[in-house]
Amino acid sequence: MGNLSYADQSYPRAWHTLVAAVWSSTGGGLDRAGLRSLIDVQATAAWCLPAVLSIAMGALALQAARRAGLSAAHASTAGFLAATMVLWPPFLSAYQALGFENSFVGAIVLAVVARHAMEPAETRIWPFVVVLMGIVVCANAWQLLLPALGVALVQQVRRLVRFARGARFAVAVISSLIAAVVALPGILAVVRDVGINHAADAGVKAPVPVTLVLGGLLCCGVLAVRCRGDRSITLLWVMTATPALTAIAVALQARIGLFVYYPSKLLWHSAALGLGPLAAVAVMAWSALAGHSMGAVARPARVLGTSAAALAVAFACVNPAGAFIGAWSTVRGPEVLAAVTSPEAANAQVAWLGVPLDDTISRILLDFYRVDRTSARTPQPPLSVTEECSLLREAAQPTVLSSASPPLVQARYACVPRIRVVRASAP
Known part of the structure; x- marks a missing residue:
């Protein structure tokens, strides 16, 4: 089944290896019962990934809203909205039904790394370790996301140079060596055996939420303007834009369209990471209308915004039911x-x-x-x-x-x- 070698497949297989290891530990064999149990394990894992992504995006939105100066209640609302957005069709019913588990893994890593990189305590070593763990995961699961993680790594290294001393510096060095040992084989295998031109291979066609990509980047910019001088917000903006920029670079290098398989997946990751800023700005706009003195204008806008948010949340809650009534796929x-x-x-x-x-x-x-x-x-x-x-x-x-x-x-x-x-x- 899965393994970390590129001998059989020219794409990262860390996720497949994990699923196979879990299945093997249950005593599965290469028979009819084993196939049923493997499908059960895969189905369970496939549902766990969007659930974890929802939590991660909610936590990222909560952190971004706090850094933007929103109240605890408004920040929590932003987190809730971002978490429910993951259940929208471009993220759940499209990518889960198509079997893009690695894309979910990559999005989870980006969200977790971005959230910890925005921690206000610059003297802590934990955000640096989280970035290293994210690099290790993506080195064996989604190498094209490494540039986005590299942005966070640069920020954390700068912090370490300024603040890390004694035990913290030792932990940073040891963690870096361990991460390099685990991550480098996968990276070198891609560079040596696969190459960037593999990105020209066209897989299953997936929808690209262009509106959400642009909306997320725009909202990142709004937060950056609002929080001038807050480098963590700027970091989030750059991390959100980097997968999209990588998609453009890959498309140009491989001479393929921007909406072909691999570039389209990278655009999807920018859209996913932009959900947090999008939710934060939406709540920010709603709260601004709440304190607006022009009642004749603000009140209808608030009602419209509240109704739209309620419909979006309701749709997100109903959408997963499509998996059980055949709305997502034509496979019986x-x-x-x-x-x-x-x-x-x-x-x-x-x-x-x-x-x-x-x-x-x-x-x-x-x-x-x-x-x-x-x-x-x-x-x-x-x-x-x-x-x-x-x-x-x-x-x-x-x-x-x-x-x-x-x-x-x-x-x-x-x-x-x-x-x-x-x-x-x-x-």
Whole structure:
């Protein structure tokens, strides 16, 4: 399953390794029960990530609002709004349904690092250690976010040079050495074995919340103007902009569009990190209207703002329900799970369930049964019948997993003689 090597896949696999380790510790094996338990672990982890991101974004917004001078009640409101925004479709139902767990991990790291980097106590060593931990995680999970973390690292190093003495300095040096030992192999592997041109590979097309990217950057600027002289707010602004700037640099270097796979994900991270400033400025504007003397103008604006916020929160709370009613994806989960855990499904190379995306996901999941025997993986995109026939011809015993009758399956794959049909179980 997952590992920290780039021998099989040319992308970071730290998250996959963690999930595989948790699954292995439960006694999972390469059989039908093991596949079901692995999917259960993955599903649980997939829901935990946006939950943690929601908490992290709420904490970041709370800290930013406090630094901007908002009251405790208003700062808490900003934190609540930012936390609920994570449940909006551009963050939850788009990226979770597409399986972009690494993107969630990266966004969590950015939020946690930014929040701790804004700590007012400049003599503490903990924010520096948090930045190092973030670098270690992203070095093995999302290297393109390292420039944003580098911004925070520069700030923390400057603080250390000014304030760290004695034991604090020793802790900083030891922590840096440990972080370098763990992070450098992943970074060097990308530079040496993968290269920046890998960013030209187009994966699943994901929506880019351009409005939220621009809105978050604008609100960061508003906070920076309001808090002139507060370097932590400026740091947040630069950290929010850095993934977007990295996306532009990657697109130019790889000669690809800005909304292609990897650059689009980087733009998404800028949008996610901008949720905190966006919520803080929204609450700031609402509180300013509350104290405005022009009642004829301020009151309708306050009512409109309150209503919009209430609708946004309500929508965020309802949106996750789409995962359970089929609104997020066209994959029929119960049918696919029942099919790939059917008796003798492990022998199949191709799946035909009548829905193209179901066929593709089922075929990919069938690799689970062969992972201990070969590093070869089935093609990820949907395949035509001709392409499926090529897969079947390469097999010692051509086998199709299908819910259709054997004569229909044999007629569909008449290109391959003596084909074997495994009946897919019903959910």
